[in-house]
Amino acid sequence: DTAVSQTPKYLVTQMGNDKSIKCEQNLGHDTMYWYKQDSKKFLKIMFSYNNKELIINETVPNRFSPKSPDKAHLNLHINSLELGDSAVYFCASSQGWWGGHSFIEQFFGPGTRLTVL
């Protein structure tokens, strides 16, 4: 069974469209994240939710809106897509927030490759 799954795996769309990426984890974790990996493989955190509450929101445009209907799901909705949004988006989860002095491992999904034309 896949621990962290994402759908779709590939997403090709036109500029200006609105799209969503779904993420589900079956690990029983209470914290989930979205990361963006650009064409040069640079990985940056976008959002983090702990128990369905937003706890990290990096400088991400308002066009990006995460939604967590329950602890097992964290979806990413993107409005008015732009060329620069093309990237691979990774969802991750952990038991507890990774912040603080303790180490908490994050488990990553396989990624969604978004291509904006």
Add this chain to the structure above:
Amino acid sequence: GDSVTQMEGPVTLSEEAFLTINCTYTATGYPSLFWYVQYPGEGLQLLLKATKADDKGSNKGFEATYRKETTSFHLEKGSVQVSDSAVYFCALKGYSTLTFGKGTMLLVSP
């Protein structure tokens, strides 16, 4: 702010060669350091970690030692295999930040 610098790739090696991927960091306080690996088409997986100076993390034949004096956390493996071909990310964890390097692609040929 915190930053992680990795050597540019790709690193191309023959099977059974010795591997070193350099990683240096800039951080305040006492960060924890990690190496993650990303196999083709998959998400990142934690490979090894070190939480304080002079700690050595090791897993699957890979090793890295937390060197505070040189602010480095170089990844090494004595004999690479074709199955080690992947992208390797060095990462740093501060109190409330998690910073990844840009990744180094490793290609191992038979």
